[in-house]
Amino acid sequence: MSLDFETIYASNKFANPRLQPPRRAKYDFAVAYADPNSIPNAEILMCLEEALLDYGSELAIYTHTQGNTNLREYLVNKLSHNRDIQVTPDEIILGNGSAEIIDMVCDILLDPHDIVLTDQWVYGGTLKTLRKKMTDIRGVESDEEGMVPELLEQSIKKIIKEGKRPKLLYLIPTFQNPQGFTITSARREKILEITNKYNIPILEDDCYADNRYDGTQVTSFFNLDAEDSVIYVGSFSKIIGPGMALGYMTAPSSVLDMIMNVKRGRVSDFTAMTVEKYANRFLDEHILKINHIQKKRRDSMLSALGENFGTSARWSNPDGGLYIWLELPQGCDVQKLVEKSLNQIDVGFHPGTDYSPDPTKGHNFMRLCYGYNDTEEISTGISKLAEFLSKEEII
Amino acid sequence: MSLDFETIYASNKFANPRLQPPRRAKYDFAVAYADPNSIPNAEILMCLEEALLDYGSELAIYTHTQGNTNLREYLVNKLSHNRDIQVTPDEIILGNGSAEIIDMVCDILLDPHDIVLTDQWVYGGTLKTLRKKMTDIRGVESDEEGMVPELLEQSIKKIIKEGKRPKLLYLIPTFQNPQGFTITSARREKILEITNKYNIPILEDDCYADNRYDGTQVTSFFNLDAEDSVIYVGSFSKIIGPGMALGYMTAPSSVLDMIMNVKRGRVSDFTAMTVEKYANRFLDEHILKINHIQKKRRDSMLSALGENFGTSARWSNPDGGLYIWLELPQGCDVQKLVEKSLNQIDVGFHPGTDYSPDPTKGHNFMRLCYGYNDTEEISTGISKLAEFLSKEEII
Secondary structure (H helix, E strand, O other): OOOOHHHOOOOOOOOOOOOOOOOOOOEEOOOOOOOHHHOOHHHHHHHHHHHHHHHHHHHHOOOOOOOOHHHHHHHHHHHHHHHOOOOOHHHEEEEOHHHHHHHHHHHHHOOOOOEEEEEOOOOHHHHHHHHHOOOEEEEEOEEOOEEOHHHHHHHHHHHHHOOOOEEEEEEOOOOOOOOOOOOOHHHHHHHHHHHHHOOOOEEEEOOOOOOEOOOOOOOOHHHHOOOOOEEEEEEOOOOOOHHHOOEEEEOOHHHHHHHHHHOOOOOOHHHHHHHHHHHHHHHHHHHHHHHHHHHHHHHHHHHHHHHHHOOOOEEOOOOEOOEEEEEOOOOOOOHHHHHHHHHHHOEEOEEHHHHOOOOOOOOOEEEEEOOOOOHHHHHHHHHHHHHHHHHOOOO | OOOOHHHOOOOOOOOOOOOOOOOOOOEEOOOOOOOHHHOOHHHHHHHHHHHHHHHHHHHHOOOOOOOOHHHHHHHHHHHHHHHOOOOOHHHOEEEOHHHHHHHHHHHHHOOOOOEEEEEOOOOHHHHHHHHHOOOEEEEEOEEOOEEOHHHHHHHHHHHHHOOOOEEEEEEOOOOOOOOOOOOOHHHHHHHHHHHHHOOOOEEEEOOOOOOEOOOOOOOOHHHHOOOOOEEEEEEOOOOOOHHHOOEEEEOOHHHHHHHHHHOOOOOOHHHHHHHHHHHHHHHHHHHHHHHHHHHHHHHHHHHHHHHHHOOOOEEOOOOEOOEEEEEOOOOOOOHHHHHHHHHHHOEEOEEHHHHOOOOOOOOOEEEEEOOOOOHHHHHHHHHHHHHHHHHOOOO
């Protein structure tokens, strides 16, 4: 006889069956991976050596509960220089990638059935987190300048009319995932005016801000906000690699105190001490290098789309980040072609449905990442994809 | 004006004010740290080099959601050899130290006010986790063979009489923290008989099992259990260092699926790939080495206690682990002497109250760790402590 755990589990908890990760395609436009050759092995090794020499014996000690102090000091400077954010090391908490942080923020703010505002198309990882917390997710439409303030306010008013209140606005303001837009500075101010009017905090997911290839940087919501209403999250995943699983946050002090009560375990000090050494010596230079690579890959994907899709589809033209958002003719369904594409042409993509708060929408969209494959592979993969979609009578 | 987050926070969430970690004492018998000189810097560096050569480009990729696959394969062998546990890599989930895992297990099993059974004196980290989940913690008394089965059953019957049910039994069966005992095999079977009779799962926290200095290993609850009722957690913190922040768990398959739904973010693959290389090549040998060091430190602390405390106190005599549990005359209160001891004699200890499910108990106990200081420092520190307690008229 086995113990029946079903009668024991806490309320509002669900199973998430352990699955093998899907096979990766040769032309992998699905998951947001960086160039595997960009991982700076030699420099990382050198930095670990230096870190072990300086702090090796500290591995015998429990690190600060908010994470490696030297790395938090580095981030104080980085946030000040790059995002116009002035905080102290005490106001930074490290996490296992931005994923842990976004989950913790949702945890302290959201009960089941609470309402969260997001973009109409938005990062699937955050959607999963919001869904497992059983929240009510409302998408707001955007144009090429980002979320449309008037539509945001309309949506808020509708929710208030329902006798409810939106508890959070989640935004990826710079190089939005998957749509690629960057919210302009004027529009950020407009959005803040609205959220502050209705007392809605913003979770600013800024993990692509360093990956700019064209145009000029737009300052952070955190900086523009005068009412201590923004929770800011960043990550090293898109500037070093997801294998470091290292993210960070800052927020009003009281929010950080709440976070520390739901935080579980500590971030690897072994990883953090290496990243700190690396970041101080090499990161700026490394970002220039990977952005140069990614710019060429974006351009390669854009021109391959132009050549192969012509006027049969529309796509975004991002100034940075890792994604192109492809809109196919209305009525088609690319979700059911994911497996077939993988098996027949070895091309991976994510269907638009993965990015839709409304599960009935997004079938005629796909997200294409250009980070992993080189320019030639991108060119070949996109041409295979167009041919495949044409055979499927989609374009 | 600032946004009032107080009106937004989710239910049952509380602040945990960010504090600077307390100053560490010269004679640091407080936190469970390992010998700082035991950190094998040269081997770790060598192993990272090897790992980067073999898998460096995988840092560009999101690792398996359950954690590094090679490390999970290593753990399959380790658990089989050392703990008589037969599982597959799919049945292992990595975590940020055992702390993340214990928190996740509590998360899937416990609602506020649920009843959890623990030892009468038990690891303060787990108590904190249980308290922040607002559970009702009931301590059960033990003797030198561990939790007394008859008292466990009495406690369960009392809870049932209250119209409730215990949802979980938390145990550190081998080298219990802080009491140091190891539950005998016969008693493990007796305890399992009772928990299985009342359908209570066991969380087996086994993070000291490798740190045995005398006697013979006792098999795991997970192995003895015939009813799939045991959730097992282990860690590298006490055999490499807490700076790796690397723990692992196995459990019945349905429990693992529930865990994956509350798991946040991923464990650093950078750390995991290094630890895997290190563990395969060096860990067994390293464990022998640190156990040799820690045995001498334990002996040093035991003889210093004998010399300085004589019959004015009682203390445990553990076959392994890192702790001695010191019982002082009834009626005294060492909790209020923590600061004074740190400032006057530079000796750190944890008061027994930190280990008591019942906050009114434990004032005449202290936990002493012998992992960090060398034998001479231990001897000096214990003599200073005895002198200090004598001046305070406690002994």
